[in-house]
Amino acid sequence: MPKWVICIPLVVQWLWLGLRHGSLSLPTVANPRITAGGMVGEGKLEYFVGMGPVARAATARHCGLRVEEGLSRETIETCMRCAGLGFPLVAKPDLGLCGHGVRRIDSWDELQLYIEHFPRGETVVLQEYLPQEGEAGIFYARDPDSGEGRLIGLALREFPRVTGDGVRNIGDLVSADGRARRVASRWHQWTHDPNHVPTAGEVVRLSTIGSTRVGGLYRDGQHLITPELTRAIDGIARDMPDFHFGRFDVRFESTRELAAGRGLRIMEVNGAGSEAIQAWDPRTPLLRGFAIIFAKQRVLFDIAAARRREGWRPLALIALARLNVRQQRLIARYPASN
Numbered sequence: 064m065p066k067w068v069i070c071i072p073l074v075v076q077w078l079w080l081g082l083r084h085g086s087l088s089l090p091t092v093a094n095p096r097i098t099a100g101g102m103v104g105e106g107k108l109e110y111f112v113g114m115g116p117v118a119r120a121a122t123a124r125h126c127g128l129r130v131e132e133g134l135s136r137e138t139i140e141t142c143m144r145c146a147g148l149g150f151p152l153v154a155k156p157d158l159g160l161c162g163h164g165v166r167r168i169d170s171w172d173e174l175q176l177y178i179e180h181f182p183r184g185e186t187v188v189l190q191e192y193l194p195q196e197g198e199a200g201i202f203y204a205r206d207p208d209s210g211e212g213r214l215i216g217l218a219l220r221e222f223p224r225v226t227g228d229g230v231r232n233i234g235d236l237v238s239a240d241g242r243a244r245r246v247a248s249r250w251h252q253w254t255h256d257p258n259h260v261p262t263a264g265e266v267v268r269l270s271t272i273g274s275t276r277v278g279g280l281y282r283d284g285q286h287l288i289t290p291e292l293t294r295a296i297d298g299i300a301r302d303m304p305d306f307h308f309g310r311f312d313v314r315f316e317s318t319r320e321l322a323a324g325r326g327l328r329i330m331e332v333n334g335a336g337s338e339a340i341q342a343w344d345p346r347t348p349l350l351r352g353f354a355i356i357f358a359k360q361r362v363l364f365d366i367a368a369a370r371r372r373e374g375w376r377p378l379a380l381i382a383l384a385r386l387n388v389r390q391q392r393l394i395a396r397y398p399a400s401n
Contacts, residue, residue, distance in 0.1 A: 076357055080364045088383050090335040092375040093308045093367040099378055100367065101309055101334010104386025106157040107188055110332035115302035121295075122329040123314075124148055125190040127157060130181045139174070139189075148191055153271065154178075156397050157186035158390055162272035164397030167192060180398040193328050195314040198222075198273055199284060199321060200340050201292075203300050204362050205307045207369030212297030214288045215362060216355065218341035219318075223269040223278030227261025234258065236267075243269060245278040271401050275343065283344040287322045295324030303332075308366050310337035335363055 081087035091100040096113065098105035108127045111119075126146035128139060143149070154177050155165040164181075168174045181187055202216035225236035225243050234257035237243045261267050273279035300306050312331040315321040339359040342352040371377065 072353060073356055073360070076360055080360060084364055084368055086371075086377050088377045088380050089367045089371065090363050091367070091378040091383065092370040093335040093363055094306050095370055095375040096305045097334050099335070099383060099386055102336040103383065104158070104390050105334060106186065107155070107159065107331055108157050108186070110303065110306075110334070113304040118299045118302040118329075121299055121327060123191045123193055125188055127186050127188050128178075129186050130178055130183055132183060134178065136171075136175075139178075143189060146189070146191075148189055150174075151192040153190045153192050155188050155190065156181075156393065157188050158393055159397070160390060160394055161276055162274040162400050163394045165272050165400045166398060167271040167401060177398050182393060182396045185393065190330070193314040193330065195316055195328070196222075197315040197317065197321065198330075199287075199313050199315060199327075200281075200337075201296055201311045201313060202337065202339060202341075202359070203296050203309060203311060204366060205297075205300065207307075207366050212293070212300055214293050214296060215359065216339050216341045217284040217288050218339075218344075219282040219284040219287075220273035220340075221280040221282065222273045223280075225261075225267050225269065227263055227265040227267065229260070229263035232258050232260045233267055236261070237269070240278075242278045242280065245276065277400070280345075281340045281343045283341040283347055284318075285341065287318055289322045289324070291324040292322055293324075295327070299329070305370075306332075306334075307370070308337075308363055309334040310340075335367070 078087070081089065091102050093100040097109050111122060111125065114122065124146050126142040126148065128134070128142050143152075151167055151169045153165060154168050154174065156163070159165070166177055168177060178187065198220040200218040200220065201214060203212060204215050205212045223243050223245070225233065225240055227236065231239070233255055237257070255267060255269070270277045270279070275281065296311060299311070310333045311329055312333065313327040313329050315327045320326045339356050342355040347355075367377070
């Protein structure tokens with residue numbers, strides 16, 4: 064379905080919730096220490112800066128660099144050394160969305176080229192590359208009445224990939240796969256030679272990111288939500304200032320370890336604007352998918368209403384619109400993701 068069609072019932076519910084609570088921008092105070100509560104326009108580093116020792120220990124090593132004319136190699140090396148980073152690493156915009164501008168970087172030449180094409184005056188995040196194949200989006204919410212932290216959803220991400228048959232090359236395999244075809248227009252960004260013929264059964268991962276816009280797949284991982292995982296994520300969330308609602312994007316070694324709340328590494332944290340991406344599992348019936356997202360929006364407004372009662376004030380709609388316009392303009396200027 065076209066995304067705009069999917070958004071219609073979600074917008075209608077948002078309008079109803081806004082009227083009911085007396086503010087269409089109420090969710091901007093769900094996480095009051097973050098720009099717009101994490102609805103739009105916030106930087107990735109905002110979530111990391113205030114982390115305590117528990118949350119930092121679970122987060123991938125990283126550093127931020129403001130890209131200006133004359134940014135020296137020495138400055139970049141200092142940033143990387145202080146964060147304990149080496150190659151390979153991941154470079155991404157601090158102000159990003161849906162994997163735009165995210166690239167795996169394997170050498171100084173690649174990093175310098177990335178920075179050369181990055182918008183001046185903006186911040187790039189350098190982060191350790193996490194090799195674990197497992198990736199999940201874990202949705203967290205803290206009950207506004209009881210204060211209890213809970214997990215309201217878990218999505219497993221599958222990276223875009225093709226499996227070799229020993230006959231066709233990567234380009235032909237991609238062209239024959241309805242989902243993988245989404246990356247066909249990005250040949251020039253690939254690290255794989257499209258003419259290479261994988262052996263039979265060889266799995267070729269096509270992208271660093273797992274977004275559906277590049278052919279990734281989301282699976283509902285609700286069955287992996289356990290008391291152990293809930294305690295682990297709640298402990299991390301409580302080690303962040305005034306964080307009440309959002310999604311932790313993590314890498315993990317195995318689903319058993321994930322369910323046990325062990326060994327997960329945080330790549331990113333997203334706030335009030337997080338999508339309940341587990342709803343887009345193709346195996347989930349359409350009405351069930353909408354029910355998941357409707358429930359997420361109700362919880363978001365309830366949590367934000369509790370923050371407003373504490374004295375926080377939502378952003379004006381015009382300020383929210385300006386943040387969105389700036390973010391969309393920047394996305395168009397970022398280096399291509401891979």
